[in-house]
Amino acid sequence: MNTEPIDILIAGGGPVGAALALALQDSGHSVVLTEARSAETDTSGAPSTKSGHARPIALSYASRLILERLNAWSGLAATPIETIHVSQQGGFGRTQIRAADCGVPALGYVVAYDKLQQGLLAVPCSGRRIFGAKLSAFDGATAVVLTQDGEQAFAPRLTIFADGAGVVDDRAVPAYNKDYRQTAVVAWVKSAAAHRGRAWERFTPEGPLALLPYGADYGLVWTTNPERAAHLFALDTPAFLAKLHAAFGDRLGAFTEAGERSTHPLALRYQRDDTQPHSLCVGNAAQTLHPVAGQGFNLGLRDAWELARLARDARDPGSASFCAHYRRARAPDRRAGIQFTDSLVGLFSNSNPLLKLGRGAGLLALDLVPFARRFVARRMIYGANALP
Numbered sequence: 001m002n003t004e005p006i007d008i009l010i011a012g013g014g015p016v017g018a019a020l021a022l023a024l025q026d027s028g029h030s031v032v033l034t035e036a037r038s039a040e041t042d043t044s045g046a047p048s049t050k051s052g053h054a055r056p057i058a059l060s061y062a063s064r065l066i067l068e069r070l071n072a073w074s075g076l077a078a079t080p081i082e083t084i085h086v087s088q089q090g091g092f093g094r095t096q097i098r099a100a101d102c103g104v105p106a107l108g109y110v111v112a113y114d115k116l117q118q119g120l121l122a123v124p125c126s127g128r129r130i131f132g133a134k135l136s137a138f139d140g141a142t143a144v145v146l147t148q149d150g151e152q153a154f155a156p157r158l159t160i161f162a163d164g165a166g167v168v169d170d171r172a173v174p175a176y177n178k179d180y181r182q183t184a185v186v187a188w189v190k191s192a193a194a195h196r197g198r199a200w201e202r203f204t205p206e207g208p209l210a211l212l213p214y215g216a217d218y219g220l221v222w223t224t225n226p227e228r229a230a231h232l233f234a235l236d237t238p239a240f241l242a243k244l245h246a247a248f249g250d251r252l253g254a255f256t257e258a259g260e261r262s263t264h265p266l267a268l269r270y271q272r273d274d275t276q277p278h279s280l281c282v283g284n285a286a287q288t289l290h291p292v293a294g295q296g297f298n299l300g301l302r303d304a305w306e307l308a309r310l311a312r313d314a315r316d317p318g319s320a321s322f323c324a325h326y327r328r329a330r331a332p333d334r335r336a337g338i339q340f341t342d343s344l345v346g347l348f349s350n351s352n353p354l355l356k357l358g359r360g361a362g363l364l365a366l367d368l369v370p371f372a373r374r375f376v377a378r379r380m381i382y383g384a385n386a387l388p
Helices: 015-023 061-069 113-121 226-234 237-248 296-312 320-348 353-368 370-382
Strands: 003-011 031-035 039-041 047-049 056-060 079-081 083-088 094-098 108-112 128-131 134-138 143-147 150-161 175-191 198-204 207-214 217-224 255-258 262-271 279-281
Touching: 003 015, 015 031, 015 113, 015 296, 056 061, 056 113, 056 207, 056 296, 056 370, 061 108, 061 296, 061 370, 079 207, 083 353, 094 353, 094 370, 108 113, 108 207, 175 207, 175 226, 175 320, 198 237, 207 237, 207 320, 217 226, 217 237, 226 262, 237 255, 262 320, 279 320, 296 320, 320 353, 353 370
Parallel strands: 003 031, 003 150, 031 128, 083 198, 150 279
Antiparallel strands: 039 047, 056 108, 079 108, 083 094, 134 143, 143 150, 175 217, 175 255, 175 262, 198 207, 207 217
């Protein structure tokens, strides 16, 4: 088996990996992207994959700017979030964060995962994309990819694990794992009231319940304990909608329809710095966050953008100095994103009466102090690195 030398191998062609390949165009580096899912050709001749993930994805306004620069925004079905209403179940205090707080047209946008994936793959890419291909071995110098036509070996200067592709030998990259003992129930739902560009984040003792506007519907991400999630998943539609109304309240009137449901166990996972040589992790392969506040994908997209920016000026993107430089550059944003979401889960996912009182006071203060509201909004939009 011959080994082909290349500059950069991206293992994982989900949205973050696909965006990274596009961001590396015209970088002067030879790039190969491998994606385990097989590709089909759409009516325009562009490749597309069927992931089966119709779940909602919340893009920040900063992520829109990145996708625009990648020529992947135009034509993407996206619903703007102009306001986020935050409250807690069974307690006082609420706040509304508005796009006007930051002087942007929208705080973010809601898209369907599959549509985002297809939009990224529809953009012509100078790098080579190999579908139906999975990384089967990696020793830091050679990467063996199992394709539909057999094994293919590459000798990349840099191997990037993207979109949860992980590593071939998990023992080589120690990771932090924290099981939240929560499961997200995800579905598309309709309500009697129009959303008018407003997203809802309602904290309950079992976890946050988010409603994200998309088209004429809402994307529901309902976090609860695993036992109740299994119960909600098994209910018929009328009973499920009744439970949703009881948990959310009357602000949107009755919930009238629900699509197919899926469940996703939730945990915090992130890679430590002692990674294999000549390799980096981005997106969910670097950090998997709780969905509260919708930070995970946006953090991963910023990983990809920063990595591509640094790689353009690097003679050897797989060198130890380059990898260390990238990790240092991403550390503040990455650490802040992990701490922000993990703290929200710990602070709000309980029924402690003293914490409930403190949460209510905090939400009320946030609503009354424009500076604090603007700080939180900018953190959600741009991450830590772009904060003044």
